[in-house]
Amino acid sequence: MDHVIAQLREQVLDAAQQKHTILIEGGGTKKFYGNHALNSTDKAALNTIDSRVPHITSTSVALKLSALRGIINYQPTELVLTAWAGTPLQEVIDTLAASQQILAFDPPAFGAQATLGGCVAAGLAGPGRYSGGPVKDYVLGTHLLTASGNVLKFGGEVMKNVAGYDVSRLLVGSMGMFGALTQISVKVAPKPQEVCTLEFDLDEARALALCHSWRAQPLSISATAWQAREGASGCLRVRLAGAGAALKTARQKMGGQAVSEAQALEYWAALREQTLSFFAAPTLWRLAVAPGTPALNLGPTLSEWGGGQRWVAAELQATAVRRVAEHAGGHATLFRQPLEHSMPEQGVFHPLASGVLNVVKRLKQEFDPLGLFNPDRLIHGL
Numbered sequence: 040m041d042h043v044i045a046q047l048r049e050q051v052l053d054a055a056q057q058k059h060t061i062l063i064e065g066g067g068t069k070k071f072y073g074n075h076a077l078n079s080t081d082k083a084a085l086n087t088i089d090s091r092v093p094h095i096t097s098t099s100v101a102l103k104l105s106a107l108r109g110i111i112n113y114q115p116t117e118l119v120l121t122a123w124a125g126t127p128l129q130e131v132i133d134t135l136a137a138s139q140q141i142l143a144f145d146p147p148a149f150g151a152q153a154t155l156g157g158c159v160a161a162g163l164a165g166p167g168r169y170s171g172g173p174v175k176d177y178v179l180g181t182h183l184l185t186a187s188g189n190v191l192k193f194g195g196e197v198m199k200n201v202a203g204y205d206v207s208r209l210l211v212g213s214m215g216m217f218g219a220l221t222q223i224s225v226k227v228a229p230k231p232q233e234v235c236t237l238e239f240d241l242d243e244a245r246a247l248a249l250c251h252s253w254r255a256q257p258l259s260i261s262a263t264a265w266q267a268r269e270g271a272s273g274c275l276r277v278r279l280a281g282a283g284a285a286l287k288t289a290r291q292k293m294g295g296q297a298v299s300e301a302q303a304l305e306y307w308a309a310l311r312e313q314t315l316s317f318f319a320a321p322t323l324w325r326l327a328v329a330p331g332t333p334a335l336n337l338g339p340t341l342s343e344w345g346g347g348q349r350w351v352a353a354e355l356q357a358t359a360v361r362r363v364a365e366h367a368g369g370h371a372t373l374f375r376q377p378l379e380h381s382m383p384e385q386g387v388f389h390p391l392a393s394g395v396l397n398v399v400k401r402l403k404q405e406f407d408p409l410g411l412f413n414p415d416r417l418i419h420g421l
Contacts, residue, residue, distance in 0.1 A: 048184065051185075052188045060410075063215040067150075067152060119225070127154060159223055169260065178208060179225065182220070186412065193205075193206040217403065231281055233281065234261075235298075236276055238276050241272060250265075259286055262278040262344075329347075337349075337353060337355060372388050374387075
């Protein structure tokens with residue numbers, strides 16, 4: 040891959056010389072996510088960038104990473120996989136499955152062209168995050184192509200890596216604002232021995248209270264989801280994963296109705312990939328809130344992660360919904376909206392606190408002083 044890296048370096052250096060912004064392209068399945076300024080057809084947004092950063096023109100160039108694909112190193116006994124950033128996410132999942140292993144954070148693909156690099160850059164996790172944890176907990180090492188044309192290496196392929204700052208975690212969810220990921224090492228996990236899904240007919244308040252009570256019990260819960268449905272107050276689905284004895288004990292304590300394996304697989308995949316009818320709404324808010332937060336009453340809601348993540352399918356004023364999220368100890372993101380709609384004044388992501396924003400600005404200055412990479416995509420005005 041040396042020749043591919045060399046070509047990418049030349050593109051970056053040429054863009055810097057020509058004073059062009061760089062739009063990083065992977066599989067393109069998450070183009071909808073983030074601030075609209077990344078859309079090269081949005082001339083007004085690009086002109087806004089031009090006015091803030093005088094040395095950058097409104098012309099943008101695409102840095103395509105699709106040629107950077109393939110698994111570099113995978114030793115199942117070490118529970119670590121290293122691959123090029125452009126490697127299809129499904130290829131990684133299939134490789135792990137052959138050795139009875141998984142990506143525990145259960146990443147959504149949103150399309151067959153999704154890549155490992157896009158998965159890490161977006162930092163999105165699926166239903167399995169409830170027990171598996173966030174993406175950043177699994178990224179051990181990264182290589183980053185910066186505005187200077189250098190490839191910086193952070194972390195490695197071992198789980199206990201304490202050399203220097205943990206920059207690899209910083210890059211998770213950064214949406215390419217610091218540079219282009221070229222290589223990634225991730226920690227993987229064994230596939231659960233057994234899995235089953237239980238179903239409960241409950242309204243939102245009772246479902247949230249029950250999920251919160253389960254947190255204090257030694258139950259093998261790997262995912263939860265509640266949604267209102269016609270003809271009933273709502274449906275809470277709970278996925279259990281682990282040893283057979285643990286699942287048997289959990290089922291006896293929890294009750295509920297078992298869902299067939301085929302139906303359960305279809306449901307959790309549809310939830311992860313947002314193909315359920317709930318997600319057909321044109322506008323979708325994502326709220327992260329503290330455990331135990333009661334119903335928010337903002338509109339049609341689907342709750343995940345024991346109530347820690349709430350999807351709201353409604354057009355809402357950004358200031359109002361963010362005020363609710365902050366009161367609940369969390370934050371709110373305008374996950375998706377029609378392209379013709381204008382962005383909230385401070386962008387689709389919840390505004391950072393001033394202290395955190397200052398740190399991010401300093402990091403941006405260190406990694407990308409010219410402001411080349413994905414301007415505005417993550418933080419409006421940066």
